[in-house]
Amino acid sequence: MKFKDKTKQKIGIIGGGQLGKMMILEAKKMGFYVTILDPTKNCPAHSIADQHLVADFDDREAIKKLAQLSDLITYEFEHIDVEVLKELEAEDYKIYPTARSLEIIQNKYHQKNVLKQDRIAVPDFRKVTLPEDIKEAAQEFGYPLMLKSCTGGYDGKGNALIDSQSEVENAFQELGAGKTPLMVEKYIPFKKEISIIAARGLTGEMKVYPAGENVHRDNILYETRVPAEISSELEQKAEEFAKEVLQVFEGIGIFCVEMFVTEANELLVNEIAPRPHNSGHYTIEGCVTSQFEQHVRAITALPLGDTTLVRPAVMRNILGSGEEGKAEVVGLEPALAVEGVKVHIYQKQISRPGRKMGHLTVTAESLDKAVERALEASQLIEIKGKD
CATH class of the missing domain: 3.30.1490.20 (ATP-grasp fold, A domain)
Structure with missing residues (x-):
């Protein structure tokens, strides 16, 4: 697929949350013009988008307008009216990942059926x-x-x-x-949860990131550690699963493949996300090419970037604490004083208990050091609601 001058190419993003914002930051570095569609006027991506269509995500006419303003459309979450995307594809608008990929992944039962039919192990x-x-x-x-x-x-x-x-x-x-x-x-009594971030470009080129080991609390991702402490054989198998998933779903862009490591040291695919993922945030500081840059490269027919892990990395989410209210960041200075810490504040206006308000990433000479420093920094910073 050939595009006009890349610097004049226009990208449309459905969603202006933190994932959309981080996509835009990378797209702007490469000279792209970005329009977002989001119902919230002061959403995280609003301040850096070139254009913002303020409309509900289920507003079919607004999505069509976004397509008219863009050379291609991508999205930061899965809960989109896939029928309008199919209509746009029929009119030769470019949607990445495709409506077919999204339609299968939107329904977990269909998703598991497709994986099972392709002999990819699932519960x-x-x-x-x-x-x-x-x-x-x-x-x-x-x-x-x-x-x-x-x-x-x-x-x-x-x-x-x-x-x-x-x-x-x-x-x-x-x-x-x-x-x-x-x-x-x-129910799978797993001993570890891991995820693989993988990318596939318009030419079929694929790149896979190192496996991350995920820790959840109250069903929300709490921490991702990279490299995952698994055998090289298991890592290779996880990478193979991720590549198979990209091919089966004809994936274009970044996909996250979440897997269980069972007590018998076997892998089972749990879920797939057709977009940049929370467990891939470590790639911003931890890898040569971030998942967000890679996604932009993939959907615009650019060569995929190097996925090498530069140093061991730990990502921790910063969740809203206290009462619901106007977001207030407390402890940024001491958190940044911890060696190797990078803090990302999403600039969501309202904080709620358990809401993803930001994250921090620590890179270090060893995984143990990164874990230790991430714990220290996360105890120093807080985002809470203020009356």
Whole structure:
């Protein structure tokens, strides 16, 4: 695919949150003009976007207008009306990742089916229509089970752990009583969670980043450590899985492939995100090419960049604390005094408990040192709501 002069190329982004903002920072370095679509007037990306369409994400006409203003469209989250993207592709507008990729990934059941058909290992699963389907799955998989909404869930929302038959009915009701599609998975008592950030360009070129080891708290990503403490054989297998995923989904841009490492040292693919991912934020300081620069390169037909890890890195999210209110940053100066620390504040106007308000990354001569310094810095900085 050939483009006109890259410096005159226009990128449209659906979403103006922190991921959109970090995409724009890299796109601007390379001379691109960027328009965002976001309903929030003072969203994180507003101050650096060349143009901002203030409209709801489900506003079909606004998305079409974004396409008319852009040479290509990308997005920072999955919950988009895929039908309007299909219509735009039919009119020869460029959408990356494609509407097909997004449509499959939006539905976790379809996503798992595609992976299974391609012989990529996933936890055992089945579709759920009634509580009896969950009980039948339990006869096959045993308890505990994980009940999931097929669409719309994130950061643990839309999931319910079922430990026994007595909990089936409540879990079914909690997730909408079948009003939206549900699936049930065999619970995996994993020993590690890892993710691979991988990119595929318009020419089919692929680049894979080192595996990151993820730690979650209350179903929200708390920390990513790189390199993951896994064997070289397991790392190679994880990279192969990620490349297979990119090919199966015809991925263009950055994809994140989350995986479980089981007690038997086997890999199971958990979920896929067709965009830059929280667990890839370490690449900004930790790798030669960040995931955000790589995404821009991939969707604009530029050569993909070097994914080498420069130094061991640890990324920690900075979550909102205290009450909901106007965001106030406390402790930035002492946090930055810790060796190797870089702080990213997303400039969200309102802080809420558990909301992703920023992150910090530490690079160091060893992973142990990076972990130690990340802990120290994260205890010094806070973003809280202020009346």
